[in-house]
Amino acid sequence: MVNLIRNENMKLYRRWRTWVMVGFMIAAVLVGSFVEWYYDSSDASWRNDVIEQQQDMQAVLSDPELDPESQVYYKDQLAIIDYRLTHDIRPEPGTMWDGINGSASLFILITLFTVIVAGDSLAGEFTAGTIKLLLIRPASRLKILISKYLSMILFGFGLLIILFVVSVLVNGLLYQFKAIDLPLLTVNGEGVVVEKSMVANLWQTYLLNGVSTIIFVTMAFMISSAFRSSAMAIGISIFSLFAGTIVLELLQRYEWSKYLLFANLDLSQYLSGRPYQDGMTLSFSVIVLALYFILFNLVSWLVFTRRDVAA
Amino acid sequence: MANEPIVSLRQVTKRVGRKTLIDNLTFEVPQGEIFGFLGPNGAGKTTTIRMMVGLMAISEGEIRIKGKNIKTEFEQAIRHVGAIVENPEMYKFLTGYQNLIHFARMVPGVTKERIDEVIALVKLEDRIHDKVRKYSLGMRQRLGVAQALLHRPSLLILDEPTNGLDPAGIRELRDYLRHLTRTEGITVIVSSHLLSEMELMCDSVAILMHGKLVDVKPIGDFIGGNEQAQTYLIEATPAEQALGEIKAIVGVQGVEMTDEGLLVTAVRDQIPAILAHLMRQDIQIYGVRAVRQSLEDRFLQITGGEQVG
Numbered sequence: 001m002v003n004l005i006r007n008e009n010m011k012l013y014r015r016w017r018t019w020v021m022v023g024f025m026i027a028a029v030l031v032g033s034f035v036e037w038y039y040d041s042s043d044a045s046w047r048n049d050v051i052e053q054q055q056d057m058q059a060v061l062s063d064p065e066l067d068p069e070s071q072v073y074y075k076d077q078l079a080i081i082d083y084r085l086t087h088d089i090r091p092e093p094g095t096m097w098d099g100i101n102g103s104a105s106l107f108i109l110i111t112l113f114t115v116i117v118a119g120d121s122l123a124g125e126f127t128a129g130t131i132k133l134l135l136i137r138p139a140s141r142l143k144i145l146i147s148k149y150l151s152m153i154l155f156g157f158g159l160l161i162i163l164f165v166v167s168v169l170v171n172g173l174l175y176q177f178k179a180i181d182l183p184l185l186t187v188n189g190e191g192v193v194v195e196k197s198m199v200a201n202l203w204q205t206y207l208l209n210g211v212s213t214i215i216f217v218t219m220a221f222m223i224s225s226a227f228r229s230s231a232m233a234i235g236i237s238i239f240s241l242f243a244g245t246i247v248l249e250l251l252q253r254y255e256w257s258k259y260l261l262f263a264n265l266d267l268s269q270y271l272s273g274r275p276y277q278d279g280m281t282l283s284f285s286v287i288v289l290a291l292y293f294i295l296f297n298l299v300s301w302l303v304f305t306r307r308d309v310a311a
Numbered sequence: 312m313a314n315e316p317i318v319s320l321r322q323v324t325k326r327v328g329r330k331t332l333i334d335n336l337t338f339e340v341p342q343g344e345i346f347g348f349l350g351p352n353g354a355g356k357t358t359t360i361r362m363m364v365g366l367m368a369i370s371e372g373e374i375r376i377k378g379k380n381i382k383t384e385f386e387q388a389i390r391h392v393g394a395i396v397e398n399p400e401m402y403k404f405l406t407g408y409q410n411l412i413h414f415a416r417m418v419p420g421v422t423k424e425r426i427d428e429v430i431a432l433v434k435l436e437d438r439i440h441d442k443v444r445k446y447s448l449g450m451r452q453r454l455g456v457a458q459a460l461l462h463r464p465s466l467l468i469l470d471e472p473t474n475g476l477d478p479a480g481i482r483e484l485r486d487y488l489r490h491l492t493r494t495e496g497i498t499v500i501v502s503s504h505l506l507s508e509m510e511l512m513c514d515s516v517a518i519l520m521h522g523k524l525v526d527v528k529p530i531g532d533f534i535g536g537n538e539q540a541q542t543y544l545i546e547a548t549p550a551e552q553a554l555g556e557i558k559a560i561v562g563v564q565g566v567e568m569t570d571e572g573l574l575v576t577a578v579r580d581q582i583p584a585i586l587a588h589l590m591r592q593d594i595q596i597y598g599v600r601a602v603r604q605s606l607e608d609r610f611l612q613i614t615g616g617e618q619v620g
């Protein structure tokens with residue numbers, strides 16, 4: 001199994017295509033961070049900005065017609081501002097963390113690249129005909145499938161490490177690593193402000209995004225093994241990656257749409273407390289995702305291990 | 312056991328949809344032979360090979376390699392097999408050497424020395440560190456043979472191995488396959504369109520047509536022995552008269568007039584009687600010789616000259 005994964009890695013990293021993706025990833029983080037830094041107007045006098053914000057929010061809150069949901073939101077924000085002022089904890093803008101958190105949105109590139117590589121990993125062997133030489137060895141088709149899958153996950157994880165390291169380094173350098181130990185302030189269920197680790201929060205964001213990456217990779221694999229066409233696997237997966245949210249908006253009024261894959265992919269909807277449809281919970285989404293995950297893998301496995309290889 | 316067949320097919324049938332690609336094939340490949348698969352385009356040679364190496368499911372019947380069922384004991388059965396199925400497609404973006412490393416890793420026990428040994432065997436030392444993208448067809452074929460030999464298989468299956476090789480390469484391959492069977496006891500199965508090639512290379516051949524087995528025999532039997540009718544060229548004058556006389560002889564299977572003489576198809580034992588009969592009729596005989604029928608002629612005869620099945 002280890003040897004099979006080494007083989008997959010060799011085939012992946014001996015292609016310039018892979019390194020173009022890595023280079024693009026690094027460049028995107030560098031450029032994104034630099035642009036954000038360049039237009040960052042906030043300075044050391046964050047107190048004035050925060051006090052100004054405080055006054056604005058108090059004004060909004062004094063409106064008696066404000067709906068209860070917004071009331072809670074503004075109250076929480078004000079609690080955080082109070083905490084900042086009393087404990088001398090500045091907000092993220094103007095520190096390295098703003099850039100680092102912003103770079104996390106480049107996670108979509110990881111999904112994109114991993115899906116491209118995954119779509120080609122299996123289907124490409126069929127197109128090139130190398131699948132024949134791969135399958136006439138004493139290694140079961142299941143093992144080969146798993147080794148490919150794992151090497152894709154490793155690739156995605158590698159890109160994630162690059163994203164993390166490069167964004168921390170470049171933003172750290174741009175902001176001279178000031179406020180590196182800045183905590184993240186949030187309001188817990190009881191309305192009390194708590195300090196959280198910025199890095200832990202960042203990885204939480206990464207992980208939530210990682211869930212959808214894994215699902216898309218699994219989907220690309222399934223299409224690869226069913227249709228044996230890289231173009232189809234990559235095309236359909238990427239199309240759904242981008243079209244998914246649009247479709248969701250159109251279907252939001254139907255209750256059954258909550259069972260759609262895309263309605264559950266973004267688990268951060270539960271962090272912000274605004275799920276796609278009322279009544280959806282984190283465990284509901286996790287179960288739905290798990291079912292799709294199992295279904296996709298089952299299809300890949302059944303099709304790949306049973307179908308004739310006529311390439 | 313030397314006599315135990317290395318491969319046995321029992322009533323192997325392959326159906327795709329309603330089409331029967333392979334129909335009830337039963338035969339055995341003896342150990343240590345070079346065994347040929349012969350048949351016109353679309354006869355089912357590649358399909359049979361695909362089933363032998365587990366790339367295609369067998370609809371009915373079973374295939375055993377070294378006694379192991381390819382379907383139920385795939386890993387034990389395939390361990391003994393090295394193969395090229397159709398074209399030797401390798402990873403183009405890797406070097407020849409990296410390709411070999413790749414396949415070496417998939418079977419336990421292939422050392423670096425073995426890889427170098429195989430490279431030397433197929434004479435690719437000079438180009439092995441080039442990307443396969445830059446290889447010629449013949450070089451790819453050699454690399455294909457190299458990957459098939461890496462794990463010292465007992466059965467080597469080569470689907471049209473001479474495709475793309477130059478005459479020197481074909482000769483080398485032939486000598487090499489001979490060497491493998493003689494010294495290492497490897498069994499080789501080759502399929503080929505070059506029928507004359509098979510004649511030089513194989514010990515036995517199986518002829519396939521429309522997915523059916525037409526015949527399996529040692530190569531000598533195809534070319535013709537004592538009991539089998541062969542073609543003889545008889546130069547005699549007057550030819551017209553000779554033609555009529557020969558036609559009348561019981562047991563002669565065919566006679567035909569050509570520029571060179573009369574082509575007579577008959578069993579060897581009959582030749583003296585034919586000649587004696589002609590001489591009694593005062594026909595002058597200038598020469599008699601056996602026309603060695605090539606496998607190609609025989610093949611065309613069997614398949615009725617049909618080229619695409």
Ligand SMILES: Nc1ncnc2c1ncn2[C@@H]1O[C@H](COP(=O)(O)OP(=O)(O)OP(=O)(O)O)[C@@H](O)[C@H]1O
Binds near residue numbers: 327332351354
């Ligand atoms: N996957 C498939 N589905 C349907 N028919 C197929 C499939 N693969 C092959 N065939 C058919 O099976 C027959 C045998 O094909 P095969 O490739 O085994 O022939 P072959 O003897 O190797 O021919 P060639 O000498 O041209 O290589 C052909 O008629 C072909 O069209």
Ligand SMILES: [Mg+2]
Binds near residue numbers: 357
């Ligand atoms: Mg063929």
